[in-house]
Every structure is written in structure tokens, then in C-alpha cells.
Amino acid sequence: MKNTGEKIIEGALAFSGLITILTTLGIIWVLVSESFSFFQVVSVTDFLTDTEWTPLFTQKHYGILPLLTGTFLTTAIAILTAMPIGIAIAVYLSEYAPKNFRKSLKPALEVLAAVPTVVYGFFALTVVTPFLQNIIPDLGSFNALSAGLVMGIMIIPMISSLSEDALHALPKSLREASYGMGATRFQTAFKVAVPAASSGIIVSIILAVARAIGETMIVAIAAGQQPILTLDPRDAVETITAYIVQVSLGDVPHGSLAYKTIFAAGITLFIFTFVLNNISFWIKKKYQEKYD
Amino acid sequence: MKHIEANNVNAYYGENHVLKDISLTMKANTVTAFIGPSGCGKSTFLRCLNRMNDYIDSFRKEGDIFIEGKDIYDKKVRVEELRQKVGMVFQKPNPFPKTIFENVAYGLKIQGIKSKSVLEEAVEKSLKQAALWNEVKDSLHKSALSLSGGQQQRVCIARALAVEPSTLLMDEPASALDPISTAKIEDLIAELKENYTIVIVTHNMQQAARVSDKTAFFYMGNLIEYDKTKELFTNPKHERTENYITGRFG
Numbered sequence: 001m002k003n004t005g006e007k008i009i010e011g012a013l014a015f016s017g018l019i020t021i022l023t024t025l026g027i028i029w030v031l032v033s034e035s036f037s038f039f040q041v042v043s044v045t046d047f048l049t050d051t052e053w054t055p056l057f058t059q060k061h062y063g064i065l066p067l068l069t070g071t072f073l074t075t076a077i078a079i080l081t082a083m084p085i086g087i088a089i090a091v092y093l094s095e096y097a098p099k100n101f102r103k104s105l106k107p108a109l110e111v112l113a114a115v116p117t118v119v120y121g122f123f124a125l126t127v128v129t130p131f132l133q134n135i136i137p138d139l140g141s142f143n144a145l146s147a148g149l150v151m152g153i154m155i156i157p158m159i160s161s162l163s164e165d166a167l168h169a170l171p172k173s174l175r176e177a178s179y180g181m182g183a184t185r186f187q188t189a190f191k192v193a194v195p196a197a198s199s200g201i202i203v204s205i206i207l208a209v210a211r212a213i214g215e216t217m218i219v220a221i222a223a224g225q226q227p228i229l230t231l232d233p234r235d236a237v238e239t240i241t242a243y244i245v246q247v248s249l250g251d252v253p254h255g256s257l258a259y260k261t262i263f264a265a266g267i268t269l270f271i272f273t274f275v276l277n278n279i280s281f282w283i284k285k286k287y288q289e290k291y292d
Numbered sequence: 293m294k295h296i297e298a299n300n301v302n303a304y305y306g307e308n309h310v311l312k313d314i315s316l317t318m319k320a321n322t323v324t325a326f327i328g329p330s331g332c333g334k335s336t337f338l339r340c341l342n343r344m345n346d347y348i349d350s351f352r353k354e355g356d357i358f359i360e361g362k363d364i365y366d367k368k369v370r371v372e373e374l375r376q377k378v379g380m381v382f383q384k385p386n387p388f389p390k391t392i393f394e395n396v397a398y399g400l401k402i403q404g405i406k407s408k409s410v411l412e413e414a415v416e417k418s419l420k421q422a423a424l425w426n427e428v429k430d431s432l433h434k435s436a437l438s439l440s441g442g443q444q445q446r447v448c449i450a451r452a453l454a455v456e457p458s459t460l461l462m463d464e465p466a467s468a469l470d471p472i473s474t475a476k477i478e479d480l481i482a483e484l485k486e487n488y489t490i491v492i493v494t495h496n497m498q499q500a501a502r503v504s505d506k507t508a509f510f511y512m513g514n515l516i517e518y519d520k521t522k523e524l525f526t527n528p529k530h531e532r533t534e535n536y537i538t539g540r541f542g
Binding site (some may be wrong): 171 | 321342344347349372373374375376379380382384386387388389390398401402403432449450452
């Protein structure tokens with residue numbers, strides 16, 4: 001009797017694991033098969049080199065570059081915002097903050113990650129953009145800058161939390177060695193602790209990049225929906241994710257070539273995040289210093 | 293000449309009274325060993341000498357400690373400068389995950405010394421003093437973590453020596469090492485005595501007998517006996533000391 005019960009539980013647990021794997025495989029299958037039929041009409045060369053993306057217009061072009069630059073631009077702004085602040089917070093928490101303060105500040109920071117992204121999107125559109133327009137007069141009402149900045153704020157806790165974990169995992173003896181040599185806290189933090197924890201810090205940044213590339217709501221709301229090939233942060237841009245939202249919500253007929261573009265865009269996005277996740281996994285395995 | 297002088301030092305971790313009225317003096321260019329069972333306060337006292345206890349929130353100290361005539365707990369003393377004068381070697385080898393060269397040059401670099409020739413000279417000199425130069429001179433730019441435990445500990449000694457301290461504190465420096473590495477460290481201590489004042493905490497009584505000129509026996513936060521090493525080991529004045537060195541407890 002007990003054996004049968006155990007077996008049912010084991011089966012149920014294995015089944016739960018199987019569901020996620022099957023879902024992932026299913027998603028990959030849909031992405032690959034739909035984009036395969038897309039690439040039978042549009043050549044891969046055109047897709048990668050054409051500088052215009054106008055699948056919904058009469059004059060149709062299928063160049064992914066404008067969407068890539070849009071994604072790259074917002075992601076770069078987000079990382080440039082989040083990286084220094086995130087690492088500074090991590091260093092403060094692990095090297096300076098009193099223990100009790102650290103215990104309460106860390107979860108408080110992680111609340112930032114719990115804010116729904118749609119809220120961030122409206123925050124960017126209705127607060128940050130008007131504020132920035134006071135400083136930069138020719139800033140569009142949709143622009144890459146404020147979407148990127150707000151996305152950066154969103155991913156700060158990701159960098160600060162994972163980097164702090166990496167710093168916190170360093171043995172106490174390493175810091176003592178530095179203090180014992182007459183180093184200040186600042187020198188100990190930036191010449192010993194941060195370099196020693198660099199693999200963990202780099203992993204946190206790569207994961208944050210992957211998160212920024214895949215982020216949708218903020219850019220769809222605040223960055224605009226104009227696939228223009230530009231690297232000017234004051235302009236409206238369209239990211240891959242924002243394009244997918246635009247088409248998914250629009251009245252593009254199922255099965256049409258325009259409909260299939262979202263799968264081609266989707267697989268491009270998937271390849272990027274997949275590669276980044278694997279790089280971070282690889283760095284973690286290869287470069288993490290072993291302390292016993 | 294008095295090199296280190298402690299007057300009525302008391303120390304507390306929160307409510308815990310861990311050092312009770314310790315007074316002792318150490319002469320320059322001597323080796324002093326601190327012995328005693330675990331938790332007797334010997335390491336805490338050692339760490340008072342370069343103020344490594346400063347970072348422990350609950351730690352509190354009374355009494356004065358003078359090194360080379362200076363009150364090291366005086367408000368005007370910069371703790372960073374003190375630690376450049378009073379170097380420390382820890383129980384477990386703790387090289388930085390950097391190259392051997394970078395490890396040894398660290399103390400000078402954080403003092404703002406950038407000149408390559410100065411750094412190279414200091415690294416070579418310190419590694420020679422630590423009896424490691426011949427083993428690593430061709431691999432200075434390899435990670436210090438690739439060395440054996442005994443070599444890592446000598447890198448740590450070289451690192452401490454590079455800033456030319458007057459005093460070297462060693463907290464059980466050989467307890468994590470094999471007998472051959474231990475012998476090397478002990479030989480080294482005998483050589484370093486010529487230029488440095490050394491204080492060593494050890495659990496190993498033979499080691500204390502071999503390397504030190506004077507020995508202090510700590511028990512439950514008290515300094516029970518402090519005498520010439522030979523005298524303390526052959527003719528202890530206190531019963532507790534005798535019981536400890538003959539292995540009857542501890």
C-alpha cells in the first residue's frame with residue numbers, strides 16, 4: 001500500500017518536471033517551424049542586412065536590424081544605469097553596512113523587482129519622460145532614454161542581489177589579509193573583494209542583460225513603436241519584444257507572412273537570451289574561485 | 293629595549309570578559325610565543341596588537357598597549373599605518389586570488405607606490421626573506437592559489453614583510469601545514485628574528501619551545517605565567533602551567 005502511494009507521488013513529481021521540459025520543447029518547436037516557413041519567403045541575408053523593417057506596410061521590408069538596434073540601445077542604457085548602482089549597492093551591503101541593516105535592506109531592495117513591469121512602463125512614460133524633457137528639450141514623448149533608464153532601475157536588484165551573494169561568499173580570511181596589510185575598507189572592497197568575486201558579478205550582469213533584452217512592457221509603453229535604425233537615445237525606437245506585442249495585439253491575419261514575422265523576431269530574441277544564459281552558466285562553472 | 297608594552301589590558305566580547313588584566317612587555321628582535329588551551333584569549337590578545345578586533349562590533353578593550361613607545365589605541369593613530377608597522381600572518385594561508393607578484397606587491401601598491409622597479413625589488417627581497425624566491429622566481433605571474441599550502445603561507449609571510457613592518461604577528465602560522473612546511477616556517481622565524489620582533493600564537497608546545505625566546509601561558513583570559521621559554525618549560529612556577537605543558541589538560 002505504502003509502495004503504491006510512494007510510486008504515485010514519485011510519478012506526480014516527475015510529471016511536473018516533465019511538463020516544463022515539454023513546454024520548452026513545444027515553444028522551440030513552434031518558433032522553429034513558423035520561422036522556417038517565414039525564411040522560405042524572406043532570405044536570411046535580407047533578414048539580417050536590410051535596414052528597414054516594414055512588414056505591416058505596403059512597401060514591405062524584412063530587415064531585423066532596426067529592431068536589433070532598438071533592443072541594443074535600450075538594453076545598453078539599462079545596463080549602464082544598473083551596473084554602477086547595482087555594484088555600488090552590493091559593495092555597500094557586503095563590505096560596509098552593519099549586519100542588521102544588511103538583513104533588512106536586501107529584501108527591501110528586492111521589492112523593486114516585485115513591481116509589475118507595466119507600472120514601470122507608465123512611470124517611464126508619465127514621470128521620467130516629462131522630467132527629462134525639461135533637461136533635454138528635443139526628447140520625444142516616446143524615447144529609448146527614459147525606457148532604458150527605468151528598465152535599468154528595474155534590474156538594479158538583480159545585479160545588486162546576485163553580486164552581493166558573490167561578495168558575501170568570499171571567505172572572511174581574504175578581507176582580514178587585506179586589513180592586516182593596512183588597507184582601508186575602500187581598498188579592501190575594490191582591490192580584493194570585487195576582483196575575487198568578479199565571476200559572480202559578471203554573471204549577475206549577463207543575467208541582467210538577458211533580462212533587459214527580454215523585457216517587454218516598459219519598452220512597449222515608453223520607447224515607442226517605430227522601427228528606425230538609430231542609436232540616438234532621444235529617438236523613439238522599437239525593440240524586438242515591443243514589435244511582437246504590437247503584432248500580437250493587432251489584427252494581422254493568422255498564417256500571413258506578417259504574422260510569421262513575430263516568430264522570426266521571437267527566435268532571434270530566443271537565441272540571444274539562450275546564448276547569454278549559457279555564457280553565464282559557463283563562467284560560473286569555469287571561473288568561480290574555490291575556497292574551502 | 294621595550295618594543296611592545298601592554299598595561300592592564302582587559303577585553304570583552306559583549307558580556308564576555310575574555311582578557312583579564314594582561315600586562316607584559318616584549319623586547320625588540322625577540323620571538324615571544326603565546327600558548328594555552330583554545331579560548332584562553334591568546335589570539336584575542338594577539339589581535340589587539342594590530343587592532344584587528346576593531347571590526348568586531350561587540351568588542352571592547354580597556355588598558356593601554358604601546359608599540360615602539362606609541363599608544364596604538366590613541367585617537368590620533370591611523371589604524372592603517374599601525375598595521376603597516378605591525379604585520380600579520382594568519383592561521384590558514386590566505387593569499388589573494390591574484391598572482392604571486394601581485395600578492396607580495398599589494399601592501400606597497402595600496403600605499404600608492406607605482407614604480408615598477410621599486411615593486412620588483414621589494415617583491416624579490418621579500419620572497420628571499422620568506423625563503424620562497426628560488427621556488428617561485430620563474431612563476432611570479434602565476435596565481436598564488438596554484439602553490440602548495442606551505443608555499444602559500446610563505447607568500448603570505450613575504451606579503452607581510454614587503455611593507456617592512458617592525459613587528460610580525462603570527463596566529464598559528466603552521467597549524468594548517470605538513471611537517472616539512474612547518475619546519476621551513478620555523479627556520480624562517482629564527483632568521484626573521486634578526487630584523488623583526490615576532491609574536492607567535494601556537495597550539496604546538498614543541499614549536500613554542502623551538503622557536504621562541506620567551507613564552508606566555510594564557511588560561512581563561514588570564515596571563516598565568518610569562519618567562520624565558522627555557523625556564524617556563526623546564527621549571528614552571530605555576531601548577532596550571534606545569535599541567536598544561538606536561539599534557540595533563542588542554
